């Protein structure tokens with residue numbers, strides 16, 4: 001049973017059933033939408049091919065790791081997450097899988113063995129103090145180990161026709177993350193932010209576009225956008241006309257000439273001092 005004394009901050013909060021349900025759905029949708037593109041990245045990555053021990057930091061409900069294991073079943077997987085509720089889901093849902101799930105805070109995590117690869121997917125943006133995060137990653141990696149960060153490429157987001165309210169909501173959320181010094185603010189320039197930190201170097205950066213043509217009603221794309229709105233609203237981190245934004249997307253999504261695109265980036269990094 002996971003430890004409920006560890007608290008997760010605001011947007012990632014999962015103490016209510018409604019929040020757990022939204023996150024559980026959202027994490028699954030984001031895996032379904034992005035994984036085919038990410039697989040392309042993994043399949044052409046020699047570090048990944050050789051790696052045998054993988055740590056997924058902030059593994060959420062475990063769905064991502066369970067899908068990765070489907071495709072690469074020659075590796076040992078460990079997933080950690082700070083949320084007691086999401087850790088419980090991962091622990092109970094994938095008992096038949098050979099994956100070690102644990103509830104743990106990455107920053108205090110002290111496993112017995114080190115890893116060949118650490119994956120941080122859609123978590124770096126929510127954390128702050130990037131150098132501290134890299135120091136901790138370094139301490140958990142084998143010599144020659146690699147860190148793979150997967151995050152949105154914010155410049156790759158396109159909605160046609162434009163959805164001004166939705167875009168404005170994303171901007172407002174971005175401002176909140178900057179004020180609270182979340183790493184999301186450095187996503188557009190993550191390579192520059194890494195250069196020169198503690199001997200880390202980028203060994204591969206791949207930008208991917210995930211597209212969807214309309215009409216977008218009844219698609220995972222629309223469902224994902226609505227869940228983003230629900231989660232931001234429930235977290236109360238910003239004030240915004242959320243209902244009107246949902247209405248805008250609802251109307252927009254029915255138009256057959258809509259196009260939507262999400263950008264994602266995978267960044268593979270190595271600490272030169274540990275090679």
Ligand SMILES: C[S@@+](CC[C@H](N)C(=O)[O-])C[C@H]1O[C@@H](n2cnc3c(N)ncnc32)[C@H](O)[C@@H]1O
Nearest residue numbers: 027058059060064081082083105106121122123
């Ligand atoms: C947006 S979710 C991404 C989940 C998963 N990586 C995926 O892509 O499906 C971010 C996750 O990071 C977890 N998290 C945040 N801070 C953490 C920390 N310090 N240690 C471990 N997990 C953390 C949250 O509980 C949440 O489940």
